[in-house]
Structures are given as structure tokens and as C-alpha cells.
Amino acid sequence: MQKPGSLRIIHCFRSPIGGIFRHVRDLAEYHSRAGHQVGIVCDSSTGSEHEDRLFEQISPYLSLGLTRIPIRRSISPGDLSALIKSYKKIEELQPDILHGHGAKGGVLARIIGSALRVKKYRVSRFYSPHGGSLHFSGAKISGKAVFAIERVLEHMTEAISFVCDYERNAYEAKIGKPRCDSARIYNGISDGDFEPIPTDADGVDLLYVGMLRDLKGPDVFIEAFAQAEKLVGRPLKGLVIGDGPDKAKYERMLEQNGLSGRVSMLPAMPVKQAFAKSEIIVVPSRAEAMPYIVLEALAAEKTVIASRVGGIPEVLGQASDALVEPGNAGALASIMAKALLTPGWGRDTMPRREQFQSRFSASVMAHELEGLYRRHLIVS
Structure with missing residues (x-):
């Protein structure tokens, strides 16, 4: 039974992997704890x-259930x-509330929400790009078509929630x-995430954690790693x-560069477990919105070393020495070597903890989104 004042919220997105999935999981937990009813509709083929374990963890917060259906990445x-x-x-x-995340989720949520509105359902339609269609180039026909669709879909949208200023711009x-x-509401993480994770005794010098696709730059990490070895001298x-x-492409790349014995590959795991593998996390993406x-x-x-893309400079600081231009393996290698050779480099370069936590908290994110x-709730 729905409590007075509580909302029935459905999040619609395509792939239950990466930042969008983390974003929705946090919102589901915080909004459920606040008394709202939450459900998810997403792809079943990725x-x-x-990810199955992550779904199990959030199932207590999904009173409206989890619905998984095949949703392909490309238009088909x-x-x-x-x-x-x-x-x-x-x-x-x-x-x-029907909230679409990413390009596919945004299309599905807004078209479905609009169809329900025709049938007199009181549903409000929201959209968060999370990069998505914004990765397209306006110089190409495909990009122009995608942007035109986004413009049309604004007429089926109560509000757009951008996760950073970069995305809005x-x-x-x-x-x-x-x-x-529209509103800018920063991604945030839970209070339980704000705790140091010591590095294992057998930890590595440099760590990449993320999706294995060129957009995220694993190939740049591998090239930079080889150059960093020469700069460090060991x-x-x-x-x-x-x-x-x-994945197979990067395995071949490691073998071709003679790095297979020094750079290992492991499947996705809980992020806290991954962070115990190294003191230095490298984020060499070619494009991002606000990566978790x-x-x-x-x-x-x-210590984070990252590409100057998306909202990352809003986190690390626009003038941070930890930022490099995307795709520049040489520049990335130079920073990686500096971080390894300079005592206290990470401590002196990373943002101050208190200021960072006050801006990027999941509780703040959930409150602002509610x-x-x-503001756009349709009442009878």
C-alpha cells in the first residue's frame, strides 16, 4: 500500500553496467529508505x-520490482x-515518475510516458543523458539525426537532470x-564509500578499472604503461x-607489446575489492559524463590519474596536475611516472576530502532529485 506523499518511481535504462547502474542503485536505495516505491526496467542481455550480485543487493529496495527485457545498444x-x-x-x-537514463533509456521512458499521458495516466517524464547521445559528433549525419531526436523528445520531457556542468554545456x-x-545534480556516493582502502601486500603499481571498450581507453592505458616503464627505469x-x-583485443595488445607477464587482466569485481589492488587508479577515457x-x-x-574529459575536471579541479588530454599515451605515461617517483604526489594533488564529500554525496543527490x-509532479 502506498504511503501518503510517497512516489512510485520507475528508472528505465539499457545496460546494467557501469556508472548509470551505480547511479540508479544509489537512487533506488535512498528513495526507498525515504518511503518511496521504486522499480527498474533495463536490458536482459548484458x-x-x-551485476547479478548487485541486483540481489538492491532487491530489498525495489518494491516495484526488476523487469529485464532485451534492449539492444544500437538502433534495430x-x-x-x-x-x-x-x-x-x-x-x-x-x-x-518515469526516469530514463542514457540515450536508449531516455527514448523508451519518454515515449512510454507520453503514451500513458494520452491515456490520462498522471506520470511525469524525466531524462538524464549520462553522456549517451552527447558522444555523437554533430559533423556526421548520424549525430545530426540523434540530436534532432533529442530536440523532439524535449516536448515529452518535464525536466532533464544533468550529472555535471560539462554535460549541460x-x-x-x-x-x-x-x-x-533542467537542473545540474552531481552524481554522489554513499557515506559508506568514504573510507580508506589499504593496498594489498601484492598490489600493483598501476590499475585500470572499467569497461573493456575503446571509449574508456584501456588501449591508452596499455600504451602509457609501456612508456611509463621506460621513464621510471624499472x-x-x-x-x-x-x-x-x-577484451580479446587488449589481451592481444598486451602480448604484442611483451607486457603479458607484467600486466594481468581480471573480470569485473566489487570496486572496493579492485581498489585494494593498487594505490594509483588510471582513468584514460576518451569521453565521459561524470564517471563514478x-x-x-x-x-x-x-590517487587518480585521468583524462581531461566530461565532468572529471569538476571533481579533480580544472588545473589539476593529474589530468591529461584524452588519447595522449605519452602525456599519461609522464604523469604515471611522476606519481610513482615523487613522494607524496598523490596526497598533494588530490582534492581535499571534506570539500569533496560535501559536493558528491549520494544523500544530497537523492534529495535534490526528489x-x-x-516540482513536476502531476496531481489530480
Whole structure:
């Protein structure tokens, strides 16, 4: 039975991997604890045993359940089937709030929400890009088409929630100033994440944690690792942790560069377990919105070296010495070597803990998003 004042919230997204999944898990927990009813609709064809365990962990907070259906990453005829199946389930759940995350989730949530509105359902439609369509180039026909669709979908949107200023600015530059309400609400992590994680005795020098696809830059990490060894003047130990479509490619790359004996690869695991493998976390992405891996690593008191992309400079500081241009393996290697050779470099370069925690807290994120929901709640 729904409590007075509580909301029925459905989050719709495609892949239950990475930052979007972390974002939704945190929102589900905090909003459930606040008395709201929460459910998830997402893809059934991606994820591993690691993600299955994460779903088990949040199941107590999903009073509206977990619905998984096939949702392909690229546009395909199967999208119609996904749309119909999602519609039937969401109509049954009768949400007050339908929040789409990422490009595919945003399309599904807003089209379904609009169809329900035609049938007089009181549902408010929200969208968070999380990078998504903003990774496209406006110089290409495909990008122009995607941006045009985003512009049309604004008419089916109560509000857009951007996870950082970079994402808002990118949206306005590529698509235009939103013709619906919008807000910048930073990603945040829970209080339990703000605790140091010591490095194991057999830890490595440099660690990559993330999806194994070129957008996230594992290939840049491997190239930079080889160059960093020369700068440091000794063999280094590295580790790549994650799953993804390009895993075999990176395994071949390590072998071709003679690094297989010094850089190991492990499947995705709980992030706290991964952080125990090294003091230095490298985030060499070619594009990002607001990656959780940076927030989680800083909360664990790790040293982060990252590409100057997305909202990362908003976390590390615009002038941080830990930032390098994306795709520049030489520059990344130089910073990696400096971090290894300079005593106290990480301590002196990373943002101050108190200021960081006050800005990137999951409780703040959930509270601000609830306020956005309530501003656009449709009442009878």
C-alpha cells in the first residue's frame, strides 16, 4: 500500500553496467529508505555474475520490482518489441515518475510516458543523458539525426537532470538550450564509500578499472604503461579489471607489446575489492559524463590519474596536475611516472576530502532529485 506523499518511481535504462547502474542503485536505495516505491526496467542481455550480485543487493529496495527485457545498444527493429514490452510492464506499475537514463533509456521512458499521458495516466517524464547521445559528433549525419531526436523528445520531457556542468554545456552546444526544465545534480556516493582502502601486500603499481571498450581507453592505458616503464627505469606491475566487448583485443595488445607477464587482466569485481589492488587508479577515457570510478577512488583515498574529459575536471579541479588530454599515451605515461617517483604526489594533488564529500554525496543527490520530481509532479 502506498504511503501518503510517497512516489512510485520507475528508472528505465539499457545496460546494467557501469556508472548509470551505480547511479540508479544509489537512487533506488535512498528513495526507498525515504518511503518511496521504486522499480527498474533495463536490458536482459548484458551484465555478468557481478551485476547479478548487485541486483540481489538492491532487491530489498525495489518494491516495484526488476523487469529485464532485451534492449539492444544500437538502433534495430528489436527496439519496437522492447518498447511494447516495456510499455505493458510500466503501464501495469502505474508510476508517478518515469526516469530514463542514457540515450536508449531516455527514448523508451519518454515515449512510454507520453503514451500513458494520452491515456490520462498522471506520470511525469524525466531524462538524464549520462553522456549517451552527447558522444555523437554533430559533423556526421548520424549525430545530426540523434540530436534532432533529442530536440523532439524535449516536448515529452518535464525536466532533464544533468550529472555535471560539462554535460549541460555539451547538451546546449550540440542540441540547444533545453526547452523543458533542467537542473545540474552531481552524481554522489554513499557515506559508506568514504573510507580508506589499504593496498594489498601484492598490489600493483598501476590499475585500470572499467569497461573493456575503446571509449574508456584501456588501449591508452596499455600504451602509457609501456612508456611509463621506460621513464621510471624499472619493470612495473599493472592490472586491468573489467568486462566488455574488446577484451580479446587488449589481451592481444598486451602480448604484442611483451607486457603479458607484467600486466594481468581480471573480470569485473566489487570496486572496493579492485581498489585494494593498487594505490594509483588510471582513468584514460576518451569521453565521459561524470564517471563514478573517479568518485569512488577518491573516497577510498586513492590517487587518480585521468583524462581531461566530461565532468572529471569538476571533481579533480580544472588545473589539476593529474589530468591529461584524452588519447595522449605519452602525456599519461609522464604523469604515471611522476606519481610513482615523487613522494607524496598523490596526497598533494588530490582534492581535499571534506570539500569533496560535501559536493558528491549520494544523500544530497537523492534529495535534490526528489525535489525536481516533486516540482513536476502531476496531481489530480
